[in-house]
Amino acid sequence: MSKTPPPSAAGAVPPAEAxxxxxxxxxxxxxxDIARLAGVSTSTVSRALSGSKLVNDETRxxxxxLARSLKYSINIGAQNLRLKQNRTVGVVVPYDSGTRQHLxxxxxxxxxxxxxxxxxxxxxxxxxxxxxxxxLDAAAAPFDSGRVIGVxxxxxxxxxxxxxxxxxxxxxxxxxxxxxxxxxxxxxxxDNLAGGRLATAHLLAQGRRRIAFLGDIALPEVAQRHAGxxxxxxxxxxxxxxxxxxxxxxxxxxxxLGVRELAARHAEYDAIFACSDLLAMTAxxxxxxxxVAVPQRVAVVGYDDIExxxxxxxxxxxxRQAIPAAGRALxxxxxxxxxxxxxxxxxxxxxxxxxxxxxx
Amino acid sequence: MSKTPPPSAAGAVPPAEAxxxxxxxxxxxxxxDIARLAGVSTSTVSRALSGSKLVNDETRxxxxxLARSLKYSINIGAQNLRLKQNRTVGVVVPYDSGTRQHLxxxxxxxxxxxxxxxxxxxxxxxxxxxxxxxxLDAAAAPFDSGRVIGVxxxxxxxxxxxxxxxxxxxxxxxxxxxxxxxxxxxxxxxDNLAGGRLATAHLLAQGRRRIAFLGDIALPEVAQRHAGxxxxxxxxxxxxxxxxxxxxxxxxxxxxLGVRELAARHAEYDAIFACSDLLAMTAxxxxxxxxVAVPQRVAVVGYDDIExxxxxxxxxxxxRQAIPAAGRALxxxxxxxxxxxxxxxxxxxxxxxxxxxxxx
DNA sequence: GTGAAAGCGCTAACAG
DNA sequence: CTGTTAGCGCTTTCAC
Numbered sequence: 042m043s044k045t046p047p048p049s050a051a052g053a054v055p056p057a058e059a060x061x062x063x064x065x066x067x068x069x070x071x072x073x074d075i076a077r078l079a080g081v082s083t084s085t086v087s088r089a090l091s092g093s094k095l096v097n098d099e100t101r102x103x104x105x106x107l108a109r110s111l112k113y114s115i116n117i118g119a120q121n122l123r124l125k126q127n128r129t130v131g132v133v134v135p136y137d138s139g140t141r142q143h144l145x146x147x148x149x150x151x152x153x154x155x156x157x158x159x160x161x162x163x164x165x166x167x168x169x170x171x172x173x174x175x176x177l178d179a180a181a182a183p184f185d186s187g188r189v190i191g192v193x194x195x196x197x198x199x200x201x202x203x204x205x206x207x208x209x210x211x212x213x214x215x216x217x218x219x220x221x222x223x224x225x226x227x228x229x230x231x232d233n234l235a236g237g238r239l240a241t242a243h244l245l246a247q248g249r250r251r252i253a254f255l256g257d258i259a260l261p262e263v264a265q266r267h268a269g270x271x272x273x274x275x276x277x278x279x280x281x282x283x284x285x286x287x288x289x290x291x292x293x294x295x296x297x298l299g300v301r302e303l304a305a306r307h308a309e310y311d312a313i314f315a316c317s318d319l320l321a322m323t324a325x326x327x328x329x330x331x332x333v334a335v336p337q338r339v340a341v342v343g344y345d346d347i348e349x350x351x352x353x354x355x356x357x358x359x360x361r362q363a364i365p366a367a368g369r370a371l372x373x374x375x376x377x378x379x380x381x382x383x384x385x386x387x388x389x390x391x392x393x394x395x396x397x398x399x400x401x
Numbered sequence: 402m403s404k405t406p407p408p409s410a411a412g413a414v415p416p417a418e419a420x421x422x423x424x425x426x427x428x429x430x431x432x433x434d435i436a437r438l439a440g441v442s443t444s445t446v447s448r449a450l451s452g453s454k455l456v457n458d459e460t461r462x463x464x465x466x467l468a469r470s471l472k473y474s475i476n477i478g479a480q481n482l483r484l485k486q487n488r489t490v491g492v493v494v495p496y497d498s499g500t501r502q503h504l505x506x507x508x509x510x511x512x513x514x515x516x517x518x519x520x521x522x523x524x525x526x527x528x529x530x531x532x533x534x535x536x537l538d539a540a541a542a543p544f545d546s547g548r549v550i551g552v553x554x555x556x557x558x559x560x561x562x563x564x565x566x567x568x569x570x571x572x573x574x575x576x577x578x579x580x581x582x583x584x585x586x587x588x589x590x591x592d593n594l595a596g597g598r599l600a601t602a603h604l605l606a607q608g609r610r611r612i613a614f615l616g617d618i619a620l621p622e623v624a625q626r627h628a629g630x631x632x633x634x635x636x637x638x639x640x641x642x643x644x645x646x647x648x649x650x651x652x653x654x655x656x657x658l659g660v661r662e663l664a665a666r667h668a669e670y671d672a673i674f675a676c677s678d679l680l681a682m683t684a685x686x687x688x689x690x691x692x693v694a695v696p697q698r699v700a701v702v703g704y705d706d707i708e709x710x711x712x713x714x715x716x717x718x719x720x721r722q723a724i725p726a727a728g729r730a731l732x733x734x735x736x737x738x739x740x741x742x743x744x745x746x747x748x749x750x751x752x753x754x755x756x757x758x759x760x761x
Numbered sequence: 762g763t764g765a766a767a768g769c770g771c772t773a774a775c776a777g
Numbered sequence: 778c779t780g781t782t783a784g785c786g787c788t789t790t791c792a793c
Contacts, residue, residue, distance in 0.1 A: 069547070071770060082780050087772055097778060112570065114545035118487075119770035122478050122785050129528075134517075145708060150510035157494075157531050166548065167529045168489070171517050185474035187429070187786095188489075188526065210472065293708055319709075326712045348505060348653055349679075352686045354714045431786060442764045447788055457762055479786035482769050547770095 070113045078111075079104050090115060129166040130375060131189035132156055135174035135196050137292060145293055146319050147347040148362075152195055152217065155368025163372060178203040181212045191375045193217070197228065199259050213378040215371050219261035220386045227384040229370045233262050236360040236391040237269025240314050240342040243358070243393055245277045247400060249312035249340055253285040255299040255324060256316030263316050266344070270314060284308050289320065296323025300331070311339060312399070318343035318350045318359055325353075325398065340399040356396035363389045430473045438471075439464050450475060489526040490735060491549035492516055495534035495556050497652060505653055506679050507707045508722070512555055512577065515728025523732060538563040541572045551735045553577070557588065559619050573738040575731050579621035580746045587744040589730045593622050596720040596751040597629025600674050600702040603718070603753055605637045607760060609672035609700055613645040615659040615684060616676030623676050626704070630674060644668050649680065656683025660691070671699060672759070678703035678710045678719055685713075685758065700759040716756035723749045 072090075076083045081100065088096045089104040107113075121127050134149060153169070160167050168189050172179045177200040183189045191213030197204060201221055207214050208226035215227045244252050254270055256263040271281045287302045289295035296315065303310060315321035321343030325335050335341055335355060343350060346361035366389055374384040432450075436443045441460065448456045449464040467473075481487050494509060513529070520527050528549050532539045537560040543549045551573030557564060561581055567574050568586035575587045604612050614630055616623040631641045647662045649655035656675065663670060675681035681703030685695050695701055695715060703710060706721035726749055734744040 073770080083771080084773085084781080085779060088779085091772085095778065100778085112545060114542070114547075116547040116770055118478050118482050118547050119785090120772080122482055122769090122787090123771045123773090125785065127478075132529075145514075147507050147510065147709075150507060150513075153510075153513070153529075154505075157529060161531055166543070169492075169513075169517060169527045169529050171521055182474070183526070185472060187474075187476040187478050293712070296712075322709065322712050326714070329714060349507075349682065349709060352653070352656075352683050354686070354689060433786080443787080444765080444789080445763060448763085451788085455762065460762080476786055479769090480788080482771090482785090483787045483789090485769065 070111055071116065072113075075104065075108055075111070075113055079107055127187070127190045128164060129168050129189045130160055130372070131168045131170055131180075131183040131192040133170045133172050133180040133183075133192055133194045135172050135177065135180075135194070135198055137290065138173050138175040140292065146291055146317060146345075147349065148317065148319070148345045148364075149195060151347065151364045152367065155364050156193060156371060157368075158365070159368040159372040163376065165372075174198045175200070176203075178207060180214065181207050181210070184212050184214075191215070191379045193371045193375055197261060199261075201261070213375060215375045215378065215384065217367065217371060219265050220388065221261055224386070227374050227378065228386045229367060229374055230262065230386075230388055231360075231362045231367075231391045232388045233265035233391075234269040234272070236344065236362075237266035237314070238273045239269070239391065239393040240266075240344070240358075240360050241270045241273035242276070243395065244312045244314065244340055244342060244399060245273060245279075247312075247340055250279065251282070251285065251308075251310040252312040252314055253287065253299075253303055253308065253310040254281075254314050254316075255287055255289055255296065255320050257288045257290055258286070259288070266314075266316055282308075285310055291317055291320065293319055293323050296320040296325070297327040300324050300327040304331075313339060313341045315341065315343050318345045318347045318357055320344075321357055321359070321398070322349075322353055325355075325357075336398050336401050340401065342399050346394050350394075351396065353398070355398045358396045358399035359394050361392045361394050363391070430471055431476065432473075435464065435468055435471070435473055439467055487547070487550045488524060489528050489549045490520055490732070491528045491530055491540075491543040491552040493530045493532050493540040493543075493552055493554045495532050495537065495540075495554070495558060497650065498533050498535040500652065506651055506677060506705075507709065508677065508679070508705045508724075509555060511707065511724045512727065515724050516553060516731060517728075518725070519728040519732040523736065525732075534558045535560070536563075538567060540574065541567050541570070544572050544574075551575070551739045553731050553735055557621060559621075561621070573735060575735045575738065575744065577727065577731060579625050580748065581621055584746070587734050587738065588746045589727060589734055590622065590746075590748055591720075591722045591727075591751045592748045593625035593751075594629040594632070596704065596722075597626035597674070598633045599629070599751065599753040600626075600704070600718075600720050601630045601633035602636070603755065604672040604674065604700055604702060604759060605633060605639075607672075607700055610639065611642070611645060611668075611670040612672040612674055613647065613659075613663055613668065613670040614641075614674050614676075615647055615649055615656065615680050617648045617650055618646070619648070626674075626676055642668075645670055651677055651680065653679055653683050656680040656685070657687040660684050660687040664691075673699060673701045675701065675703050678705045678707045678717055681717055681719070681758070682709075682713055685715075685717075696758050696761050700761065702759050706754055710754075711756065713758070715758045718756045718759035719754050721752045721754050723751070 072083045072086050076086045089101040180194050194216045197216045197218030205225045218228050218230050220228050258264050287299040289299045321341050343357050343359040346359045350357040350359050377384040432443045432446050436446045449461040540554050554576045557576045557578030565585045578588050578590050580588050618624050647659045649659045681701050703717050703719040706719045710717040710719050737744040
């Protein structure tokens with residue numbers, strides 16, 4: 042395990058003219074330079090580069106050619122200042138306050154990718170920020186300082202009130218999460234109630250009767266999935282047994298902890314509904330270590346349908362979240378808000394994907 | 402599966418004063434407003450807010466209090482323009498040119514998270530951009546337009562030459578990838594040669610002799626892992642059989658395709674070394690469908706040690722990449738470059754993690 | 762200790 | 778069609 046040297050011409054060329062400590066920009070080409078070289082005024086260059094018809098074709102193409110060959114590119118910062126515009130959107134990913142752990146769920150990756158796609162498509166840049174899940178109001182910082190025109194927050198966690206305050210302050214913000222009463226901000230989310238109901242009904246249809254629930258009810262999305270779970274049980278004439286409901290975080294260790302907790306409670310169960318695929322996978326793993334067969338002894342359904350779910354062993358039954366649609370919807374809602382148009386909250390349809398982990 | 406309405410007060414409050422189409426900023430507080438309210442000049446506000454000692458304590462605290470209560474935040478764009486500074490770094494994630502698929506590997510998520518951490522720690526913002534893997538030179542765009550002070554590119558793919566040209570143009574860029582001869586840009590990467598060797602030597606030690614290699618040799622990193630693989634085989638007195646080397650992309654379907662291709666070639670093999678955990682997992686999945694026992698009949702080692710690797714069944718043996726260190730190293734190198742200091746390329750140590758997928 | 766004025770790189774009237 | 782001028786929101790000499 043080496044530490045540095047191998048091949049030949051390693052090491053990089055430092056920038057041409059570096060000046061002072063961190064954060065400085067080197068001397069770079071600007072519009073005035075192009076203007077001088079082209080023998081015109083900066084106004085003409087500006088017009089040419091922005092494709093104004095007010096400039097002679099010959100002049101324009103000469104200027105554009107010059108700019109291209111010199112790899113001149115307009116300084117967006119200055120342009121933004123002058124135009125009072127901005128084509129950057131903030132995407133804020135909360136991290137677990139205790140562990141500072143974050144993004145550990147592949148679901149987030151999908152979401153980020155989907156947002157990146159949707160934003161690129163609309164010609165917007167994406168500024169990614171991390172924020173403590175217990176301080177969600179910090180999500181507004183990039184907006185307050187003018188870096189972004191609005192913010193997409195991935196997950197509302199337990200801070201409904203902080204988010205309401207941001208909305209009251211007119212921070213353009215759209216949140217991936219559950220729709221709640223008295224909500225001033227816009228949420229886009231899956232239909233968690235339906236999702237929870239689908240998963241549970243499916244397990245019941247498989248003849249399971251003692252279905253454990255893994256997830257932290259304090260989170261609105263999880264609470265709604267739990268409500269769906271209870272509803273499905275009730276429809277089958279079964280009461281929800283609190284002993285089967287384990288509050289675990291979305292961190293990967295959650296699945297194992299949940300299974301251990303159920304064991305510690307001496308709970309009897311023949312199925313698990315986990316609130317994320319990651320939890321389902323780690324739960325299955327722990328069950329396997331304990332010699333419990335999945336799905337024979339315990340059937341498992343996850344949530345999200347991350348890419349790996351179908352490759353897991355056994356392939357994971359799960360509730361699919363419409364991630365590509367989510368990105369588009371979040372971006373559309375945010376842009377509406379920014380333009381002063383109304384942005385109604387929205388629930389995206391969810392779909393049950395049945396695979397081997399729940400079918401004995 | 403509903404589509405919209407439920408609860409009570411849904412829908413969000415549009416921003417106070419919206420003006421015109423997309424990208425506009427609403428009327429917001431600025432320094433002059435604070436100045437007027439505080440009965441001082443903007444110069445004084447500027448000084449107060451930047452903690453200059455040239456301003457009366459009483460005045461300063463009055464101004465700061467005012468700013469805080471009004472949630473005034475300095476306009477970073479204007480400040481950057483005036484100061485000719487910038488605290489934003491570009492992170493560029495290439496996507497597969499054919500499929501436009503991207504970020505599908507959890508490895509990228511880890512890298513993004515690690516970069517976000519390292520950048521946050523240093524007080525930098527992260528602007529995430531996607532770029533066609535066949536047009537890596539487009540990675541410089543956010544730099545050319547002054548949005549970022551430099552770029553971290555995740556993966557060099559096959560376009561060494563384009564990257565060299567960027568470096569020659571003095572674009573501050575640091576690439577996660579392999580160190581190559583005649584290289585003008587800075588790379589940070591794992592020690593792929595050692596990684597390939599470790600994995601292969603381990604499989605040999607398990608008594609395996611016909612080890613298949615899954616990965617696209619056209620990519621420098623994969624080529625180096627392959628070189629390590631060949632070296633380990635050679636040390637064991639075994640020649641590398643080209644029939645056992647399958648060029649597959651990093652897309653998730655690669656693992657399955659690789660196994661199918663080996664079958665089509667009627668290749669005999671008792672082990673697989675896959676160039677990513679994702680490939681290893683999907684390969685194992687296909688083997689399982691074909692009734693081939695892992696690790697009994699075929700032992701498998703992956704690469705990266707993504708979070709899920711230890712939860713997979715069987716738990717995946719793999720070569721761990723030092724992701725947290727990677728983020729810090731990439732950021733440190735980029736900042737060095739930006740400051741005009743030299744940024745030598747670096748290889749980070751890799752480590753073999755042995756789990757059940759390779760131990761019969 | 763504080764204010765007035767100039768200017769960061771760009772665009773948009775307004776004249777010619 | 779093109780140049781001149783003013784100014785986006787901020788910082789910083791330079792006076793007072």
